[in-house]
Amino acid sequence: MTDGPEYGFDTLQIHAGARPDPATGARQVPIYQTTAYVFRDADHAAALFNLQEVGYIYSRLTNPTVAALQERVATMEGGVGAVCCSSGHAAQIMALFPLMGPGKNIVVSTRLYGGTVTQFSQTIKRFGWSATFVDFDDLDAVKAAIDDDTRAVFCESIANPGGYITDLDAISAISDAAGIPLIVDNTSATPYLCRPIEHGATLVVHSLTKYLTGNGTVMGGCVVDSGKFDWTANDKFPSLSEPEPAYHGLKFAETFGPLAFTFHGIAIGLRDLGMTLNPQAAHYTLMGIETLSLRMQKHVENAMEIAAWLETHDAVEAVTYAGLPSSPYNHRVEKICPKGAGALFTVALKGGYDACTKFVDSLEIFSHVANLGDTRSLVIHSASTTHRQLTLEQQVAAGAAPNVVRISIGTEDPADLKADLNKALNAV
Numbered sequence: 001m002t003d004g005p006e007y008g009f010d011t012l013q014i015h016a017g018a019r020p021d022p023a024t025g026a027r028q029v030p031i032y033q034t035t036a037y038v039f040r041d042a043d044h045a046a047a048l049f050n051l052q053e054v055g056y057i058y059s060r061l062t063n064p065t066v067a068a069l070q071e072r073v074a075t076m077e078g079g080v081g082a083v084c085c086s087s088g089h090a091a092q093i094m095a096l097f098p099l100m101g102p103g104k105n106i107v108v109s110t111r112l113y114g115g116t117v118t119q120f121s122q123t124i125k126r127f128g129w130s131a132t133f134v135d136f137d138d139l140d141a142v143k144a145a146i147d148d149d150t151r152a153v154f155c156e157s158i159a160n161p162g163g164y165i166t167d168l169d170a171i172s173a174i175s176d177a178a179g180i181p182l183i184v185d186n187t188s189a190t191p192y193l194c195r196p197i198e199h200g201a202t203l204v205v206h207s208l209t210k211y212l213t214g215n216g217t218v219m220g221g222c223v224v225d226s227g228k229f230d231w232t233a234n235d236k237f238p239s240l241s242e243p244e245p246a247y248h249g250l251k252f253a254e255t256f257g258p259l260a261f262t263f264h265g266i267a268i269g270l271r272d273l274g275m276t277l278n279p280q281a282a283h284y285t286l287m288g289i290e291t292l293s294l295r296m297q298k299h300v301e302n303a304m305e306i307a308a309w310l311e312t313h314d315a316v317e318a319v320t321y322a323g324l325p326s327s328p329y330n331h332r333v334e335k336i337c338p339k340g341a342g343a344l345f346t347v348a349l350k351g352g353y354d355a356c357t358k359f360v361d362s363l364e365i366f367s368h369v370a371n372l373g374d375t376r377s378l379v380i381h382s383a384s385t386t387h388r389q390l391t392l393e394q395q396v397a398a399g400a401a402p403n404v405v406r407i408s409i410g411t412e413d414p415a416d417l418k419a420d421l422n423k424a425l426n427a428v
């Protein structure tokens with residue numbers, strides 16, 4: 001099918017990027033389990049290697065199954081192109097790589113997935129990059145943190161795990177004024193609930209591992225390009241605006257226009273960093289995405305019911321779910337994620353750290369795992385696991401204080417989930 005804005009989300013999640021297989025007519029996207037592709041002749045091979053012709057060379061760069069997924073996610077996000085890679089964390093590096101260089105920094109929200117806090121506060125230093133962590137509700141602080149060496153602003157749409165919704169319009173106004181891109185991690189919301197590009201995001205990153213695949217089977221990541229950023233408007237992005245020595249002086253922005261970032265991501269990023277998504281994983285994710293809207297509706301419905309009920313439970317001190325009227329972020333739902341605030345939230349228990357560990361050990365339907373966004377309901381005590389490497393101050397800022405448990409509500413029967421939670425809370 002030809003993809004177009006005339007198709008609704010439920011249609012695009014099944015059809016975007018997928019055409020009957022040209023060789024066999026196969027209706028489902030085949031798993032192209034191949035490493036390499038035969039060149040028509042020597043001229044064809046040379047043209048492909050020179051980026052003069054687009055085609056398949058080697059599956060570290062491109063693969064037809066992965067390409068179908070890239071087109072599907074890009075279409076659902078309203079972007080012009082996407083680069084899939086091996087995990088959500090790989091996607092974050094792939095998003096930053098063309099923008100950054102030694103001595104450059106990013107301004108990032110304090111409210112991020114725990115692994116992202118570690119990647120940004122520790123690991124990227126090895127590349128000579130740094131991150132400045134700021135409270136993104138304090139717009140003056142965000143502005144003040146941006147300096148001449150800042151190359152991007154980074155946040156999550158619905159931040160994992162604390163039920164925090166970022167005012168993307170306000171943040172993108174700041175990044176626009178500074179002439180730098182806004183990168184939004186849309187993992188917790190998915191394009192069904194939130195479309196960051198419509199709120200000014202330049203790039204959208206995903207952990208495909210979560211809701212997009214949806215059932216906890218494979219790892220994957222994706223960077224979607226809005227195609228809207230002018231990389232030549234200032235001299236901050238030489239990888240995209242200046243001649244590229246690895247391609248005989250080709251300028252990505254000049255040659256590929258709005259697709260400059262996507263082509264760079266494949267031709268330089270995947271080629272040289274090698275964080276490639278495999279076609280099997282792309283297949284599982286394509287299968288998952290076909291039912292994304294159906295699952296997200298049920299996730300949100302269940303989350304609303306269970307969060308509201310938990311808020312009234314005697315053992316519970318607080319529930320941070322933006323879908324609840326009690327949340328300070330409830331007023332942003334309508335603007336940023338009108339179909340719902342997702343299905344991830346945290347519960348603070350009156351009994352503190354020990355009550356939390358007892359609680360997670362007492363659950364039966366809920367699994368205690370380091371994952372989220374599964375059809376199965378999941379729970380984790382962040383302070384003793386995913387956020388363990390952070391300081392107490394960082395834990396609190398990230399919504400993962402010692403008395404807090406993160407809950408990822410699945411698509412099971414809500415009465416069963418409530419009964420399981422009730423039994424475990426009463427055991428605390």
Ligand SMILES: *Cc1c(COP(=O)(O)O)cnc(C)c1O
Pocket residue numbers: 087088089090113115116156160185187188206207208209210219220221372
């Ligand atoms: C899981 C997650 C990531 C990291 O993705 P992986 O696929 O585990 O590498 C990044 N951001 C958010 C919001 C996540 O939930």
